Amino acid sequence: MILITGSNSLLGQAILKKFVQNGEKVRCYDMYKPESLPKDVEFIQGDLFTFKKLISACKGVDTIIHLMDKSRSQKVGRRKMKKININGTLNLMIAAKRVNVPRFIFLSTYGVYGKTDSFPLKEEDRKKPYTPYGKDKLKAEQLCTAYAKKHNINLTIVRPSLIAGPGVRNTSILITLYLAMGLGNDNVMYMSGNGDTRFQLLDPEDAAEAFYKIYKAGKKSYGEIFNIGSDNVPTQMEQIVKIKETCKLDFAVKHISPIKAWLYSLLFKPSNVNYFTREHRLFIFHSVYLDCQKIKTLIGWHPKKDNIEILTETVKWYKEKLGNIKN
Incomplete structure (x- = not known):
């Protein structure tokens, strides 16, 4: 047992x-x-x-x-x-x-x-x-x-x-997808520097x-x-380009500094939005x-499965999930 x-x-x-x-x-x-x-x-x-x-x-x-x-x-x-x-x-x-x-x-x-x-x-x-x-x-x-x-x-x-x-509950990932798909006010994907970090x-x-x-x-x-x-973990930039093409997403890449991300985290804290937390800042600014x-x-x-396959499946699942909610 x-x-x-x-x-x-x-x-x-x-x-x-x-x-x-x-x-x-x-x-x-x-x-x-x-x-x-x-x-x-x-x-x-x-x-x-x-x-x-x-x-x-x-x-x-x-x-x-x-x-x-x-x-x-x-x-x-x-x-x-x-x-x-x-x-x-x-x-x-x-x-x-x-x-x-x-x-x-x-x-x-x-x-x-x-x-x-x-x-x-x-x-x-x-x-x-x-x-x-x-x-x-x-x-x-x-x-x-x-x-x-x-x-x-x-x-x-x-x-x-x-x-x-598919089925992921990590809010940093979900909010990232939400923004990238243009479901907020802007279609945006945050990235640090030239996107050469790798996150497995x-x-x-x-x-x-x-x-x-x-x-x-x-x-x-x-x-x-x-x-x-x-x-075969790609750089963040390689990953973004591939996912944008594969999943037919229309978003802009917005470069952000560690200080600005930290300020955002303070701004979001009172509303309990789990974004730009330490976990998410690690994801954006550092390789793992x-x-x-x-x-x-x-x-x-x-x-x-590699990163690209994992993210492609997650994006498709998230699109379907949001479509079902709207319907």
């Missing part, structure tokens, strides 16, 4: 589908029950602070895939976000130990590396998180590693690049495939940390490109 926490997320749904398709027995755990679940999939509704629920969720489980977290503080506040990401993860590990779950696969993030000029980023490279989410995940990684070592839990940590695709994306199905291969690899993945992301050779060599995982 595999327990997936945070199963309602975009990644969670992709992982659930992948494991069920391969005949695995799955139990889901999240804050609310979705409208539909695959046949024979169990669901337990709960959070990371109700210990009885966590114990119940962990009973009879041989592997936990822990995805449940908060990537933004807008709805819950920074203190609660930090508590969920760090204390909540530790609570789950304690519950796992209590009922002797032998294996724990932890979802981290590219955000643990922060801003850097060294590319592509390898798992052992320096960690200096820039975003609150990255800071939380690095602390959670450290707690998981220490606890797993002390209590003989087989831990694997997965650091994906930015996950995007990852398709949810490719990510799910990585988690499944890690699970099936067994001992080969114990104690390991894996970067996962797409191949992970070296995924380790998982390719050790586990045999290879992504199928």
